[in-house]
Amino acid sequence: MMLNTASDLDLIIDKVRRAGALAQHLKSHGLITSYKADGSIVTNADTEVNLWLKEALLDARPDYGWQSEEEADNAHRLDAARIFVLDPIDGTMGLSKGSPYWTIALAIVENNQPTGAVVYAPDSGELYSASLGEGARLNGARIQASQRAELEGAEALGDSRLFGKDIWPTPWPRLSVQSRPSVAYRMACVAAGKADFTMALTPKRDWDVAAATLIAQEAGAVVSDHLGNPYGFNAIDSLKPSLICSGPALFPEIIRRCAHLDALT
Incomplete structure (x- = not known):
């Protein structure tokens, strides 16, 4: 059985919008910041958004x-026909430092693949959404991935230092890289x-990636690890070794450049 089409997508869009307002409210009153055991930052916005969404979503879909x-x-999630997969605040460090590009990312996963998704950036006013087979949208308007075929001069998002490391046998061409x-x-971009x-x-x-994977794929982009292996979700191990998300024309060249990095998998 697939996603309950409009009803499930409408549900997660509505709840994520409300959760975004909650996060903005908490931010306006001063975030309370602490650190997890692994040293990563967490705020009261992360925990409060998580609690609010869990109650709201599971009340609607118990x-x-x-x-x-x-x-x-x-482990009970492994027995469920459908699951919610949530990152309550993706980009917590950015949120704490005033960047507008933090998000709430929520997916519904069925049969190991996302079937409905929302990625919401409240401070920049961008709500990306998708349901399986129905395309992807930004604030209700259809979106499509880049058809660019040349790496030279391409616009990339990530850590610019990655492309200058000595792990690459062939230097990358000139790129415009933003964080x-x-x-x-x-x-989603x-x-x-x-x-x-x-x-x-x-x-x-x-x-990190479930919601945006569906949005990217429904917009015509390709998502995989660095060796071109597609993602599956709701497995015992949630770890993905790496991320490539690209317009379809650039994807083969990016994967070719990463082929020697098989030790990462």
Whole structure:
């Protein structure tokens, strides 16, 4: 059984909009910041958005499973036909430093693939959404990934230092690289044709990429790890070794340049 089409997508759009308003309210009153055991930053916006969305979504869909960055994993999700996959605040460091490009990223996953998704950047007023087979939208308008075929001069989102490292047998051509704190936002920008590609050779988790994967794919972009392996979701291990999200014409060249990095998988 697939996504309950409009009803599920309408549900997650509505709840994520409301959660965005909650996060903005908390930010306006001064965020409370702490650190996780791994040293990563977390704020009261992360935890409060997580709690509010969990209650609101599972009240509406009590038979759905749940997976979130801000909670310990629960193996019961593996038995659910559908699950919510949430990153309550993607780009927490950016939020804490005043960047407008933090997001709330929420997906519904069924049969190991996202079937409905929202990536919402409240401060920049951008709501990206998609449902399986229905295309992707930004604030209700259809979007399409870049058709650029040449790497020279391409617009990339990520860490500019990556492209200058000595791990590349052939230097990358000239790129225009900008940083954005949210992985989901970077992928959504590729979906909308605002950037030609984004890549990262650091591991990602399901909640980082599930929602944006559907949005990118529905806009015609390609998403995989650095060796071209497609993602699957709601498995026992949520770890993804790396990320490539690109317009379709550039994707083969990016994967070719990464082929020697098989030790990362």
